[in-house]
């Protein structure tokens with residue numbers, strides 16, 4: 136059978152990795168795909184004579200549209216990232232009747248609905264395994280492996296850079312900026328690393344997971360997003376004293392009132408497997424009604440792991456070239472006419488437990504004032520810890536763990552506590568999830 140021709144857009148960390156994997160594992164990939172897969176055309180800027188492995192005989196241009204419009208290209212692999220021109224290139228590829236493989240989570244999260252509709256109309260596939268959790272085949276697991284189940288919730292460590300930073304802060308007491316610079320040098324971080332540390336990258340991925348888990352349209356703008364830049368060494372230490380780890384978690388959950396989509400730092404009991412996922416590794420924990428809990432673990436960023444997912448998609452698309460378009464796996468796991476508009480909950484409607492840290496003047500009656508406000512808001516305290524004031528200081532640190540309560544109620548309690556005369560500064564709030572299977 137004639138080889139499948141790839142047009143590769145981008146030869147950076149992931150593009151270079153993809154060319155290299157396709158070349159070095161060509162024989163085993165062909166045995167699986169049933170055909171040779173070859174890169175015939177690639178687009179990259181400012182490459183000079185520095186060609187990645189596997190592109191020695193490839194026609195390389197600076198004009199990405201030339202690749203998308205090349206009649207000999209069967210599959211366009213978009214590894215440029217970002218919104219534009221990635222969106223225009225993908226839409227043009229679809230218009231040209233070409234299949235697309237992309238690792239671009241921002242693109243899928245923000246424009247996936249229109250991209251999939253266009254692909255559906257043209258009878259082509261847009262595959263995006265590498266967009267979520269790097270090399271972990273999580274899209275395939277949910278879309279195909281769990282199709283018998285009603286999914287209840289998903290909790291994931293889905294940003295490698297953020298997890299790398301939190302791990303190094305906890306284990307080595309390293310400085311935030313210093314670890315971030317290392318993550319950038321290792322090719323883990325986004326072009327704009329605030330996407331990693333402020334949770335935007337994780338929110339892109341979470342909204343994709345939510346859609347394929349619950350059959351709702353992609354709604355990136357409805358993800359509640361909080362980053363890790365305000366996590367202090369102090370909180371990492373106190374969490375540990377209480378038997379928890381702080382992880383930057385993406386959570387999506389189906390509740391009777393609607394669907395939760397949220398990304399924020401979270402305390403997780405240290406005995407949970409997912410609490411022990413460190414460094415650049417990602418993990419996704421899924422609670423499904425028939426399977427129960429299942430955990431997917433692997434490298435979430437970097438050239439080879441991400442290329443592994445990109446190439447798996449290329450193989451999948453190659454295998455499906457001869458399949459009737461109506462019998463292919465639907466892009467968002469549910470048949471397009473079965474995608475429904477279940478309500479997405481605002482963060483104020485979400486119920487979760489909390490870790491609170493506050494500084495109080497060390498004198499009689501202060502604790503009573505705090506607990507009175509907590510009680511008035513129907514919040515139950517699970518654990519409380521008071522640290523002696525540091526020598527020479529007049530305020531003591533109080534740490535509380537609460538039971539589950541609606542976020543709006545916790546907002547009211549925090550507002551009232553911050554108004555107390557004997558409380559100094561802001562209350563630090565970190566959400567707590569038990570992630571138990573009960």
Ligand code: HSE
Pocket residue numbers: 266268269293294295296297323324325331336435436437
């Ligand atoms: N910047 C991302 C991360 C890359 O650190 O997880 C993989 O999507």
